Amino acid sequence: MIPRVSETELSRRLKVLRDRAAASGAQAALLTSPVSIFYFTNLSFITTERPVALIVPVDGEPFAVLPSVEKGHAEYRNSKWGGVVRRFEYYFDYPGDVHVANLIADAIASSDVRSVMGEPLGPKGAYGYSGPPLQELLAKRDVKWIDMGDLVAEMRLVKSEEEVSLIEESGRWASRAVDVARGLMEPGKWDWEVSLQASLEISKEMNDVYRPYVPLRGAVGWAVGFRGQVGEFSAFPHALVAERPMRDGDVIGIGSGPEIGGYFAELERTLILGEPSAEVRELFDKMLKVREAAAEALGPGVKASEVDAAMRRRAKELGVENLLRHHTGHGLGLEEHEPPFLDVGISEVLRPGMVVTVEPGLYVPGLGGFRHSDTFLITEGGARRLTSYPEDIDKLKVKR
Known part of the structure; x- marks a missing residue:
């Protein structure tokens, strides 16, 4: 058997994340660091400059926003290594006609989320993401931003x-x-x-x-x-x-x-x-x-x-x-x-x-x-x- 963290362990981590988000007044948590996303899902991607995002509603199932180079691949790995992500949404490429940060903000707002606890830097890839601050884009959609701070790092300690x-x-x-x-x-x-x-x-x-x-x-x-x-x-x-x-x-x-x-x-x-x-x-x-x-x-x-x-x-x-x-x-x-x-x-x-x-x-x-x-x-x-x-x-x- 290929060694990995169990689905039970992933569920435990997600519960802690949801509880902390709820305690902060947020309706969802947003993860944009590839390491953080792996910690909660067992999913890893070659992010390059293309940002990835995982949205974890307090009262709903996690869903991901990914570049289309991951289409099919993400579903395959999710079925093999954890299965905690229930929905995948894709954008064609970075930055796109409409900058991908807008697509991530739209995905959050369209899920009836009015407040989100997010990682400090917003969406970023490994090779030089730049774009509009996600916090500002969410504010335009009447979604309140709450800084997650070092929560994931503290959980991983x-x-x-x-x-x-x-x-x-x-x-x-x-x-x-x-x-x-x-x-x-x-x-x-x-x-x-x-x-x-x-x-x-x-x-x-x-x-x-x-x-x-x-x-x-x-x-x-x-x-x-x-x-x-x-x-x-x-x-x-x-x-x-x-x-x-x-x-x-x-x-x-x-x-x-x-x-x-x-x-x-x-x-x-x-x-x-x-x-x-x-x-x-x-x-x-x-x-x-x-x-x-x-x-x-x-x-x-x-x-x-x-x-x-x-x-x-x-x-x-x-x-x-x-x-x-x-x-x-x-x-x-x-x-x-x-x-x-x-x-x-x-x-x-x-x-x-x-x-x-x-x-x-x-x-x-x-x-x-x-x-x-x-x-x-x-x-x-x-x-x-x-x-x-x-x-x-x-x-x-x-x-x-």
Whole structure:
């Protein structure tokens, strides 16, 4: 069976949305973010510049306004993955003779909705939507606009059991993917070469298990990779490409977290191709200690800022504070980076059900970067790791 959030879970979310809309005085909720729409429907689209909209009446069935490139496709996916959308309306293309924002406003007004609680930015696509503000268009149709604010983001902060299960499943495949990639690494290989070969093998394995493997929000493809973090290039936390093949002695960053039912885990490890030098061992050990301080600080009732502060204190004690390039970690789930962010500037209190990464790193120009990342679930009693892979340097050597 293809993993996904159940229809029961989608119905629960829609009830919360309707209740909040009613409490605000609205007769319907309007969602225009593709991620938000997926959260409530299991439906995902290639939005490009073309806006999509989901209208959820408080006392009615959800309906969607979509570009006609989705005609038939939307109904098919709706029948397969959730079935919560009861009606689809289509516009030909963006912006059209009559701008699509007017069509969305007409769809709302013609449904006898006189007040709507909407997402802050109105309809938008991924590639540069521009047009008249939806709030103004609704006002001309005697429909009151109520800003939804961060309601959906707040709902997504605490994960349900189903969401945690999907994230944990992603973590299990991530561990397997790293194993496969390690088996392909050797001096002279390019990072993209290993990534493509390993991703193909893992995709085949996932396809055999799920029959078929279907990412609900993307396409089958990348499963494990290096993102250019090979040797001296791994000293750049967000390196994009390595301009040379792998060499003996390289510090190499690797990561994985395949999409499962729309959700992601994050597993990253620092590997050593061959035998590590004394300097590499020392830095690796300090990275583990900095990481341990952050992980030990996790728990319910703890502020995100306190976790990051604990990590920074340990880095300062070890004399490597100057090698930090980013905060401790971030939330994840439907997006690979989402709140809460484990940063000294975030006062958000961690609660059971929140899912975060712990991934402080040390970066040495010309040598490499040292970072492990694992995904953690905040629990009533502390935190539970959702990803699992060896951490010690001698278990992460790649020998040839």
